[in-house]
Amino acid sequence: xxxxxxxxxxxxxxxxxxxxxxxxxxxxxxxxxxxxxxxxxxxxxxxxxxxxxxxxxxxxxxxxxxxxxxxxxxxxxxxxxxxxxxxxxxxxxxxxxxxxxxxxxxxxxxxxxxxxxxxxxxxxxxxxxxxxxxxxxxxxxxxxxxxxxxxxxxxxxxxxxxxxxxxxxxxxxxxxxxxxxxxxxxxxxxxxxxxxxxxxxxxxxxxxxxxxxxxxxxxxxxxxxxxxxxxxxxxxxxxxxxxxxxxx
Numbered sequence: 001x002x003x004x005x006x007x008x009x010x011x012x013x014x015x016x017x018x019x020x021x022x023x024x025x026x027x028x029x030x031x032x033x034x035x036x037x038x039x040x041x042x043x044x045x046x047x048x049x050x051x052x053x054x055x056x057x058x059x060x061x062x063x064x065x066x067x068x069x070x071x072x073x074x075x076x077x078x079x080x081x082x083x084x085x086x087x088x089x090x091x092x093x094x095x096x097x098x099x100x101x102x103x104x105x106x107x108x109x110x111x112x113x114x115x116x117x118x119x120x121x122x123x124x125x126x127x128x129x130x131x132x133x134x135x136x137x138x139x140x141x142x143x144x145x146x147x148x149x150x151x152x153x154x155x156x157x158x159x160x161x162x163x164x165x166x167x168x169x170x171x172x173x174x175x176x177x178x179x180x181x182x183x184x185x186x187x188x189x190x191x192x193x194x195x196x197x198x199x200x201x202x203x204x205x206x207x208x209x210x211x212x213x214x215x216x217x218x219x220x221x222x223x224x225x226x227x228x229x230x231x232x233x234x235x236x237x238x239x240x241x242x243x244x245x246x247x248x
Contacts, residue, residue, distance in 0.1 A: 037070045037246055040093040042084055044077045044100030045128055053099045056229040060097070063235045070242070083109040090116045095246045096123045097238060099224060100132035110135060117143055120215035122245025124238055127224030130183065144220050145211045147186035156184040156205050159198035167195050167210070169219060169240045176233035182207055183222050196221075210244075217245040 041061050043053040054076050061072035073093070075084040083106045090096060090112055105113065110133070117123075125132075130140045130148040141147045148154055159182045164170055182198040182205055189211065196208035208221045219241040228234050 037068075037094045037242060038092065039064060039070050039072050039242060040075055040090050040096040041072060042075045042090070042096060042098045042100060044084070044098075044103045044132065046077060048101055048128070050225050051099065051101070051127065052226050056224075056226045057097065057099060060229060060235055060238060064239055064242070067235075068239045068242075070239075077103060082106040087112045091119070093121065095121060095242050097126065097242070098123060098129045098132065099126040101128035102131060102134055104134040117216070118214050122217040122242075122247075123219075124241045124245060125218060125220045126238075127222055130185075130220065130222065141186075141189075143213050144218065145189035145192040145209070145213070146206065146220075148183060150184055150186055152184060154183050156182050156198070157200045157202050158182075159200055159207070161199040162207065163197045163199065165193075165195050169195065169208075169210075169237060169244055171236075171240055173233040173236045173240070176231065176237065178223060178225075178228050180223065180225050180228065185222075217247070219245055 039061075041057040043057045045051040046054040054074070058074055061074055064070040065072050073086060073089050075086050075089065077083075077100075078085050082104060087109050096116065113133070113136075125144060130144055130146075131154070133139050158179055160179075162177060182200075185206055188194065188206060188209065192206075192209050192211045194206045194209045196206070197204050198207040207223065208219070211218050211220075221237065221241070223234075
């Protein structure tokens with residue numbers, strides 16, 4: 001008896017079924033490279049002319065949305081209520097950027113802020129945020145990891161040289177430089193990793209560092225004059241930092 005011939009299309013079908021399946025999965029919605037971060041930008045130094053944070057942070061938010069596909073909300077200071085408009089959004093955000101100077105938030109706002117800083121969510125603290133809360137004077141040492149100011153005040157003089165240590169936050173920002181004044185800080189906590197130092201005739205001071213506080217990654221960058229925040233490299237530093245502090 002002659003063997004029965006199987007049509008070619010049926011043979012190929014049988015062969016395909018017998019082979020192990022190969023799955024090409026699409027990136028998960030939470031993939032670090034593709035996930036859209038929800039970011040709150042907390043503005044509390046609009047009344048300080050060199051900073052004008054409502055404007056500078058709004059421009060930063062547009063950059064983060066356009067270039068890095070982040071979802072941003074600006075929370076401006078409202079002097080009449082002694083609080084930030086939309087403060088509750090902080091608790092829904094993935095990360096935050098703070099640029100605040102010497103504010104006394106009302107009890108509700110202070111409670112939300114304390115809850116955020118204890119939540120394990122990452123954040124970026126710019127410039128004067130080291131002395132942000134008049135009714136939380138230990139915030140700088142307790143959360144950021146170094147005491148602002150001291151017996152000689154907070155101004156350490158204009159920076160003459162910036163020195164960095166390698167870190168992903170600096171990726172693509174090698175051209176950033178400034179000659180603005182830097183702050184004086186007391187000893188940093190043992191778990192602080194200093195990433196940038198500023199040098200002048202008075203000596204050397206930390207300018208940028210990272211730390212893990214209550215499970216949250218933070219990046220403190222003690223620079224942020226409005227003219228520096230307009231620089232693409234400064235904005236890229238903040239974007240890199242937001243991605244880094246959001247990693248677990």
